Every structure is written in structure tokens, then in C-alpha cells.
Amino acid sequence: MGIKKLYIQQSYYDGSTYQKGAVVDTFATYHVAIHGILYKYLPEIKDLPKRDWNGTDGEDVYIPKHIPMKGYELEVNMLYKGSEDHIKDDIQSFVDYLYGRNAEATGGRLFIYDEYTQTGRKDVYVKSISPSDYYVEENDTDAICAFDVKFYVSDPVTDVTPTYVEGKLTNLSY
Numbered sequence: 001m002g003i004k005k006l007y008i009q010q011s012y013y014d015g016s017t018y019q020k021g022a023v024v025d026t027f028a029t030y031h032v033a034i035h036g037i038l039y040k041y042l043p044e045i046k047d048l049p050k051r052d053w054n055g056t057d058g059e060d061v062y063i064p065k066h067i068p069m070k071g072y073e074l075e076v077n078m079l080y081k082g083s084e085d086h087i088k089d090d091i092q093s094f095v096d097y098l099y100g101r102n103a104e105a106t107g108g109r110l111f112i113y114d115e116y117t118q119t120g121r122k123d124v125y126v127k128s129i130s131p132s133d134y135y136v137e138e139n140d141t142d143a144i145c146a147f148d149v150k151f152y153v154s155d156p157v158t159d160v161t162p163t164y165v166e167g168k169l170t171n172l173s174y
Contacts, residue, residue, distance in 0.1 A: 003027055004116030006034045006076075007162065009172045010100055012107030013123075021106030023162075023169050030094035031082035035146065039119045043072040043156045071154040073127065080132075080145035087143045091132070098126045098149065111160050111172040112151070120160025122174055127152050 010021040046068040050061040100108030113120035132147035163171040
């Protein structure tokens, strides 16, 4: 089984339409792959509006047809596997990309799609990136670095799916 990839697409939302950049395969571009990720199918619900009438039992709760969900944090364990000579530049470029601070940035609003779980979300942004554990074996030319990226998923219910053209992933859409 090959490496299952994480695809990310930068975007900017002006209030009516999305402007989107190219889809990036994080392993092919930055040598960064997913080690662990836990999506929530449906996260915690938002507080429902209610009234508590004196003299009656219970509460008068408005329960809509579709119960609204809260956004949630998504922690992703990432692994870098590449050259010891390029680790610093690759990881810095990856972090700049996630924050929308790369030279050709479209924006810091992300569409993400995990090939392993076949799950994608839109309106995702980075909250933080943990310090990394760095490892190089004496007789090996590969450098390995593990770090965690904490994302915030502000749209917890819209599914993002990949669009392939001639076998290449070209767009993440909902």
C-alpha cells in the first residue's frame, strides 16, 4: 500500500464567491504526509434556543429540522520524510503555505481532502503547529520529522470531494 495523501487547496472567500488556487499534494510538494487524523463525522451540536417557563415542567426548546453543529479543532499528526539538506526549506515552505503566506498564495482559507479516510472539509484554517521531533539515522540519507498541525474546521458538515481530470486531482469542491 502506498502513501495516502493529504490534498490542500488555498482559497479566499469574498462573501459571494471562492477564489481558489491549485490543489497541492503535500507529499509530492513538501515531502509531508499524514501519520494520524481523526475527523468527526458530526461534531458537537450548537446550543439550541430555549425558554424555561415558571410553573411548567422541563424547558421549551426549539429543535430545528437540521440541528446545527459547532465548528471543531482537528489535530493532524504529520510526518516529513525527505533529505536532511532540504528539511528546513521544505517544512518552512509547507508552514507558509498552510498560513497563506507563500509567494503565490490565494488565501489562508483551506479546502482539505484526506485520501486515506476519503474525507474532505472546506473553510478550514490553521490554529497552530507544534514543535517537531527530528530524527536522522546515522547511515541513512533520509530525515524524518514528526509534528502536529491543529486546524479549525468552521464548516463541519459540508463534504469536500476531489475532481480528477485524466487521473490528476485538479479541484476540491462541495
